[in-house]
Amino acid sequence: MHTLYHGIENIVGNVLMLRATDVGYGDLAEVTFGEDSSLAQVIQLDGDQVYLQIFSGSRGVPTDATVRFLGHGLQVPFSEDLLGRIFDGSGRPRDGRPELDATPVGVAGPSVNPDQRIIPRKMVRTGIPMIDVFNTLVQSQKLPIFSVAGEPYNPLLARIALQAEVDVIVLGGMGLKYDDYLFFRETLEEAGSLSRTVMYVHTAADPTVECLFVPDLCLAVAEKFALENKEVLVLLTDMTNYADAMKEIAITMEKIPSNRGYPGDLYSQLAARYEKAVDFESAGSITILAATTMPGDDVTHPVPDNTGYITEGQFYLRNGRIEPFGSLSRLKQFVNDKTRADHRKIMDRMIQLYAGFRSTEEKRSMGFRMTEYDRKLVKFGDLFEKRLMDLRVTLHLEDALDACWQILADCFEADECGMPSELIKEFWPTERSEVRSKNP
Amino acid sequence: MNDASSHTPKGTIDGVNGNLIRVTFPESVMQNEVGYALLGDLRLKAEIVRVRGRQCWLQVFEDTAGLKVGDPVEFSTELLSVELGPGLLKSVYDGLQNPLPELAEQCGFFLERGQYIDGLNRETKWDFTPSVKVGDVLSAGESVGSVPEGLFTHRIMIPFDWRGSFTVKEISEALTCTVDTVIAKVEDGAGELRPVKLFQTWPVKKAIKAYDERLRPTENMTTQVRILDTFFPVAKGGTYCIPGPFGAGKTVLQQITSRRADVDIVIVAACGERAGEVVETLREFPELEDPRTGKSLMERTLIICNTSSMPVASREASVYTGVTIAEYYRQMGLNVLMLADSTSRWAQALRELSGRLEEIPGEEAFPAYLETVIANFYERAGLVRLKDGSIGSVTIGGTVSPVVTSRNPLPKVPSKWWEPSTVSAANARINVVIPPSTLWRAGVNIPVWWIPKNWIRPDAVCGPVAMWNK
Numbered sequence: 001m002h003t004l005y006h007g008i009e010n011i012v013g014n015v016l017m018l019r020a021t022d023v024g025y026g027d028l029a030e031v032t033f034g035e036d037s038s039l040a041q042v043i044q045l046d047g048d049q050v051y052l053q054i055f056s057g058s059r060g061v062p063t064d065a066t067v068r069f070l071g072h073g074l075q076v077p078f079s080e081d082l083l084g085r086i087f088d089g090s091g092r093p094r095d096g097r098p099e100l101d102a103t104p105v106g107v108a109g110p111s112v113n114p115d116q117r118i119i120p121r122k123m124v125r126t127g128i129p130m131i132d133v134f135n136t137l138v139q140s141q142k143l144p145i146f147s148v149a150g151e152p153y154n155p156l157l158a159r160i161a162l163q164a165e166v167d168v169i170v171l172g173g174m175g176l177k178y179d180d181y182l183f184f185r186e187t188l189e190e191a192g193s194l195s196r197t198v199m200y201v202h203t204a205a206d207p208t209v210e211c212l213f214v215p216d217l218c219l220a221v222a223e224k225f226a227l228e229n230k231e232v233l234v235l236l237t238d239m240t241n242y243a244d245a246m247k248e249i250a251i252t253m254e255k256i257p258s259n260r261g262y263p264g265d266l267y268s269q270l271a272a273r274y275e276k277a278v279d280f281e282s283a284g285s286i287t288i289l290a291a292t293t294m295p296g297d298d299v300t301h302p303v304p305d306n307t308g309y310i311t312e313g314q315f316y317l318r319n320g321r322i323e324p325f326g327s328l329s330r331l332k333q334f335v336n337d338k339t340r341a342d343h344r345k346i347m348d349r350m351i352q353l354y355a356g357f358r359s360t361e362e363k364r365s366m367g368f369r370m371t372e373y374d375r376k377l378v379k380f381g382d383l384f385e386k387r388l389m390d391l392r393v394t395l396h397l398e399d400a401l402d403a404c405w406q407i408l409a410d411c412f413e414a415d416e417c418g419m420p421s422e423l424i425k426e427f428w429p430t431e432r433s434e435v436r437s438k439n440p
Numbered sequence: 441m442n443d444a445s446s447h448t449p450k451g452t453i454d455g456v457n458g459n460l461i462r463v464t465f466p467e468s469v470m471q472n473e474v475g476y477a478l479l480g481d482l483r484l485k486a487e488i489v490r491v492r493g494r495q496c497w498l499q500v501f502e503d504t505a506g507l508k509v510g511d512p513v514e515f516s517t518e519l520l521s522v523e524l525g526p527g528l529l530k531s532v533y534d535g536l537q538n539p540l541p542e543l544a545e546q547c548g549f550f551l552e553r554g555q556y557i558d559g560l561n562r563e564t565k566w567d568f569t570p571s572v573k574v575g576d577v578l579s580a581g582e583s584v585g586s587v588p589e590g591l592f593t594h595r596i597m598i599p600f601d602w603r604g605s606f607t608v609k610e611i612s613e614a615l616t617c618t619v620d621t622v623i624a625k626v627e628d629g630a631g632e633l634r635p636v637k638l639f640q641t642w643p644v645k646k647a648i649k650a651y652d653e654r655l656r657p658t659e660n661m662t663t664q665v666r667i668l669d670t671f672f673p674v675a676k677g678g679t680y681c682i683p684g685p686f687g688a689g690k691t692v693l694q695q696i697t698s699r700r701a702d703v704d705i706v707i708v709a710a711c712g713e714r715a716g717e718v719v720e721t722l723r724e725f726p727e728l729e730d731p732r733t734g735k736s737l738m739e740r741t742l743i744i745c746n747t748s749s750m751p752v753a754s755r756e757a758s759v760y761t762g763v764t765i766a767e768y769y770r771q772m773g774l775n776v777l778m779l780a781d782s783t784s785r786w787a788q789a790l791r792e793l794s795g796r797l798e799e800i801p802g803e804e805a806f807p808a809y810l811e812t813v814i815a816n817f818y819e820r821a822g823l824v825r826l827k828d829g830s831i832g833s834v835t836i837g838g839t840v841s842p843v844v845t846s847r848n849p850l851p852k853v854p855s856k857w858w859e860p861s862t863v864s865a866a867n868a869r870i871n872v873v874i875p876p877s878t879l880w881r882a883g884v885n886i887p888v889w890w891i892p893k894n895w896i897r898p899d900a901v902c903g904p905v906a907m908w909n910k
Contacts, residue, residue, distance in 0.1 A: 025456040026505035045456040045509050073505050110503070110550040111749035115532055115540035117719040140716070227549075256795040258805030264795035265458070267712075267788050268752045275715055275749030280549060309785075309841050310748055312716055331716070 005067040009049075013252030014209050016040065016052045018067060023050050026073045033065035039090055040067075041074060044253065053249060055090045057207035075104035076217050078224045082198045083168070086185065089202035089210025091217060107213070107220035112278050120279055123335040124233065124287055127163035128156075129388045129400035130322040134347055135315065135329035136336050139231060140279035142288040143329065144239065144307045146299065147317035153291040154180050156317065156391060157235045158187045160289060161197065163394065167230040167284070169193070172218035173201035174211045175241030204241075211245040219276040219286070226284035234277075236290035243270070243303045259302045267306045274310045321389045324351050339397060342423045346404045349418055350384065357381030373416075380411040405429050451496070451513040453477065459500045459753055460796045461486065463513045469496050472645065474516045479506055482554030485536065486513070487520050487753070490797060499753040499793055501536060502553035519646075522761050523559040524768040525619045525639025526566050526587045526594045529705065530738050532722060533559065535746035535758030551750065560619050560639055568596065568623055568638065569614045576608045581650025581771055582827050584611060584624045584636055590739045592704070595772045596623065599640040600650040604629045644760035648767040651824040651832075658823075661777070661835055662702035665693070676703070676775050677823030677833035681783070683840040690839040691717050694779050697837065699728065699737060704774040707742045709762035712755045712785025715747040748785065756789040763820045766834045773830030778821075783814065783838035 003020075010017035016031070023029075029040045029052055038056035045051070054061065076091050079102035086095040093099060117140075124137040131137055147153040154176075161169045161184075173181055181201050188194045200218050202211045215236055222232045236242075243266060250263035258264040279285040290311075294304045308314055312330040316323035336343045360377045364370060370378075387393065387403055395403060408417045409429045417424075451469075455462035461477060469475075469488055475498050476483040484507075486498035498513070522537045532540045534551075537559035547555055570585040572578065580602045583595035598606060606626035617623065622635040642648060657675035674680045682690045691713070698706045698721075710718045721743060728737040742765060746758035759780050766778040780786070787810060794807035802808040821836040 021510070022508055024506040024508050045453075045507075046462075047454055047509060108505075110552055111747075112549055112715070113540055113544045113547070113551050114715045114718050114745045114747055115544045115722065116549050117715055117722075119719055119723050120716070256798060256801055256805060258791060258795060258801070264788075264792045264805055265752065267785070268748065268792060271712070271748030275747065309782075310714065312714060 003069070005069075006064055008061070008063050008065055008067070011058050011061060011063070014054055014058050014207065014249065015043070015252050016054055016058065016061065016067075017049055018052070019048045020050045020067070020069065021048055023069050024071070024073075028070045028072060028074060030068045030070060031061065031065050032068070033060070033062050036060070042069075043249075051253070053209050053212075055207060055209045055213075057209065072106075074107045074213060074216065076107055076220050077102040078105045078221060079103070082221060084195045084197065086199040086201060087217070089174075089200065089206060089212075089214050089217075091200075091213075094199075094201060105220060105224055107216040108272070109220065109223065111272070111275060116281065118279055118281050120331050120334050122231075122279075122285075123339065124231075125163075125165040125397060126160050127394045127396060128159065128322075128391075129393055129395050129397075129403070130324070130327075131160075131315070131329075132395075132397040133343070133388070133400045133404065134324060134351065135313065135322075135327050136332040136339075137287065137289070137329060138312075138331040138335050139285040139287050140277050141313075141329065141331050142274040142277040142290070142311045143313055143315060144290050144292040144304070144311050145315045145317050146292055146294050146304050146307075148297045149293045149295075151317045152320060152391060153293075153317055154183065154237055156322075157237055157289065157291060158184055159391075159394070160233075161188060161235055162191045162193050164233050166233040166287070167196065168222070168225045168232045169197040170218045170222045170225075170232060170234045171197060171199045171201075172214045172234065172236045173199070173203070174214050174236070174238055174245070175204045176201060176237065178203050178205065208245045208248055211242060212249065215239075215242060215273045219273060219288075222286045223276060226278070226280060226286045228284065230284040232284060232286050234286060234288045234290075236288065239270070239290045239292045239307065240295070240303045262302045266302060267310070270303075270306055271310045274307075320391055321385070322391070324354055324389070340401055342401060342405075342419075342427050343397075345419060345423055346401060346408075346427075350404055350407075353377065353380055353417075354384055357384070376411050376416075380407060383407045383410060402427075402429075406433055451475070451515065453507060453509055453511045453513060454495060455509065456504055456507050458796055459502075459504055459751065460489075460793075461498050461500055461504065461507065461513070462495055463498055464495050465513075465515070469515055470517070470519070472519050472643075474518055474520050476514045476516070477504075477507055478512045478514065479554070483514070483556075484554050485556065487757075489793065497797065499796075501751050501754040501757070503751065518641075519643035520757060520760075521641040521643045522764050523619075523639050523641050524765065525560050525596075525637075526589045527560045527564055527619065528765055528768075529590055529592070529740065529742055531559075532743045532745060533761065534750060535711075535744065535754035535756075535761055537761055540745060562618055562620055565616045565618060566638060567614070567616050568612065568621075570611045570623070572608050572611055572624075574608050574611060577605050578608065578626065579605050579650075579827065581648075583772075584608070584626075587638065591733055591735060592740075592769075592772070592774065596636070596638055597640075597650075597771060598626065598636060600642060600648050600771070602628070602634070606634070609633060642764055642768070644757060644764045647820045648764070648771060650771060651826050652829075653825045655823045655825055655831070657833070661775075663697050664700040664702075665696060674835065674837070675823075676835055677821060679818045679821045679836045679838075681838045681840050690841070691781055694781050694837065694839060695721065698741070698777070698779055700731065701777050702732075702775075703777040703835065705740050705742070705766075705769050705776045707744065707762050707766050707776060707778045709744040709746075709759050709778065709780045711744075711746055711758045711780055711782060712748045712752075712789060713781050715745075715749070717781075718743065718745045718747060752789045752792050756786060756793065759783070759786050759817060763817065763834070763836065766836075767820060770824065770832035770834045771826065773826055773828075773832045775833045775835070777835045777837065780836065780838040782841050784841040787814065 008016045008018045027042045040052040040054040043053045077100045088094045120138045120140045122139045200214050222234045225232045247262050277286050277288045313328040316326045357377045360374045405427050451463040451465035473488045475486050484502045486500040488496045490497040542557050566587040583597045586593045610625040612623045619638040624636040625633045657677035659676045660673050661676045726738040730737045744762045746755045766776040769776045791806050821834050823833040
């Protein structure tokens with residue numbers, strides 16, 4: 001069955017071509033050369049020509065390497081023991097501990113029958129007010145974090161990994177800097193959260209091909225946990241690196257590029273991953289939060305553009321803050337009516353006032369005279385940014401809602417803030433915080 | 441869907457590249473013929489998209505993992521077809537007319553590949569009432585009787601592809617039967633008896649033309665969205681599209697239209713969009729009341745759901761499946777609204793396939809034939825006078841997600857006009873649900889509900905002025 005093949009005919013980029021028969025599309029092969037060996041995957045069949053994408057990269061692969069086909073596609077071992085472990089992009093342990101001895105499960109399985117999906121109903125509490133209050137993350141939601149390179153999206157994801165109220169965190173790193181990988185590992189370890197986390201990390205120093213498997217491995221594992229009644233949060237960073245890896249392979253294979261060199265199936269490939277987010281009626285759920293860097297802050301770049309049409313909203317990370325404008329959770333209305341009576345109203349009002357603050361800022365910068373109300377808006381904007389928007393702020397949803405009321409009370413009179421009077425009766429804080437006296 | 445017979449000619453796989461397989465065939469094949477790649481016990485449905493010498497290329501409607509060179513391929517000698525008959529309404533299909541609820545019963549949470557179920561349930565009983573007698577002469581598209589299907593009288597018609605006239609030789613009494621029952625036998629010009637069943641099949645990529653005359657659309661299709669009805673009305677039998685960036689509210693507008701529009705039947709084709717959005721429709725429609733009939737909205741709705749993670753080739757097929765079913769109900773003198781969300785995803789599916797076929801790419805790698813294909817699709821809308829004098833219509837509304845496709849299917853949409861205005865309206869959190877109203881409030885006079893005047897068919901457009909005068 002497992003015939004050994006010697007001799008590789010072509011080596012182009014990370015793609016090897018050899019002649020073999022009885023090979024299945026998508027099957028794995030083991031390429032052995034000298035003391036090294038690497039996995040490879042069949043990516044095209046053409047008569048007896050078999051094209052293999054070699055995981056470790058083709059550097060140093062001789063034409064007389066030995067190739068053994070394994071007769072199955074990419075698999076990942078799955079058991080509860082995965083928790084607390086760290087693997088690389090081809091599923092090998094990265095934490096120096098032994099390989100996991102568990103039943104392998106196939107990756108990139110079939111998609112969920114839309115008829116079996118249910119309307120999302122539970123929120124994921126992250127402790128980050130700009131998410132919990134203003135753009136609530138919902139179980140089964142898929143949301144990208146659109147960010148310019150250099151924004152603190154990895155620290156943000158790490159905080160979410162620490163704070164999110166879910167059962168299991170699966171973290172996938174693609175093209176991560178080694179420092180970032182260590183940062184994730186240490187942050188989670190220190191906070192004791194590693195025990196509920198599985199990490200699949202591909203660093204920028206690893207072979208590109210391994211980057212391609214990180215999302216699949218993460219989601220296959222997440223799906224298994226979800227079917228075992230776990231609420232799973234999958235954090236992926238950075239999907240643009242993933243798309244670039246796809247581009248690299250497609251160009252090597254001389255595929256016709258569609259938009260800025262990306263392959264024509266970019267949308268389908270991204271969608272196949274993001275659509276793994278699901279809430280099973282009688283089991284757990286998968287929620288996906290994925291950092292996507294926008295090259296040159298350009299949202300029309302093919303990666304963020306295609307992502308936006310797949311995901312259920314997006315967070316914009318700009319100037320170290322989650323932008324209140326542009327950021328959107330399309331599913332929040334399913335859950336934010338069940339949290340607290342004032343949630344929706346205060347969410348809308350705060351953003352409206354903040355929009356007012358922004359135009360006042362503009363007015364001020366152009367030298368127009370400020371009215372009393374303008375000054376209140378300016379104060380409101382400052383407090384909003386300091387007490388809620390700052391990424392370091394951690395507040396439970398209820399505390400964050402109270403903080404919203406406190407900001408309103410610190411800046412406006414009750415009849416000025418445009419909230420319904422019954423809510424004011426219930427929630428208006430009795431005291432102003434000392435900020436007012438300090439800053440008249 | 442089709443029984444595998446032992447004598448069907450078989451080809452062998454010669455190459456696999458993504459969802460495209462190259463097959464060497466023994467005798468003859470037909471362009472766009474359906475074939476099945478055999479992978480152990482699994483039969484993976486595929487369609488021929490190119491023939492060169494003794495080799496043909498098939499796009500497989502499923503994941504191709506595991507297929508090997510040398511695996512057999514069966515050819516069905518049929519084009520990609522859908523079953524047309526009573527029982528279509530209320531269904532939820534994938535792009536190839538597999539009923540999704542039944543698939544779920546069979547396979548559980550996931551869509552396992554190689555599972556196909558008849559589009560029409562073979563067990564359901566229908567009450568057939570004949571409307572012709574022995575000796576009557578009929579032609580394709582004329583009815584021999586009817587069955588009640590929910591709110592509608594479902595006509596049982598002579599298959600649309602039969603040429604010439606047919607004399608009724610046998611017609612059954614009123615009876616209760618399944619869709620498989622032969623309810624009439626008619627004699628063709630050559631003296632041969634042909635059976636008529638409650639259902640027929642029709643190749644999806646061909647328009648149904650069994651009508652007398654195509655008319656100029658004149659009547660307004662009321663959507664009950666004031667701004668649309670007042671300023672951007674659409675005619676029954678017309679076409680329109682809704683372009684907008686993500687988050688603009690295209691899908692929401694489609695959903696509102698599907699609930700409120702003044703038509704008999706609504707077909708929602710979710711083509712390559714988010715599964716979550718379809719779920720809303722799936723879960724809510726059965727509970728919502730149709731404002732016109734007082735019954736459940738689902739009674740007049742059919743959902744075709746090929747979401748973004750489902751195979752790309754059936755995404756391409758899904759809009760055709762939808763419009764074919766729309767045309768079928770039009771043949772009963774009904775007004776049908778077909779909503780395609782989104783045509784950009786469909787165009788991308790065409791691009792993916794074109795790229796795999798290594799065709800010379802056009803602008804942004806879209807195939808050069810994209811505009812023809814899209815124009816052909818929209819051309820299937822229209823108002824027609826049927827052979828019995830009644831009038832039926834198909835109205836097509838598609839959403840377009842711009843950046844990717846603005847230059848291709850819609851060469852004349854000035855995308856930069858509405859994009860910033862929608863975004864600024866969304867920022868102020870006024871009302872992002874219905875883009876036209878926000879735009880209106882923002883004082884921007886832009887037809888978001890854009891009627892492609894010069895592009896698709898000038899006479900299908902019921903211009904604002906014409907409506908005003910009516």
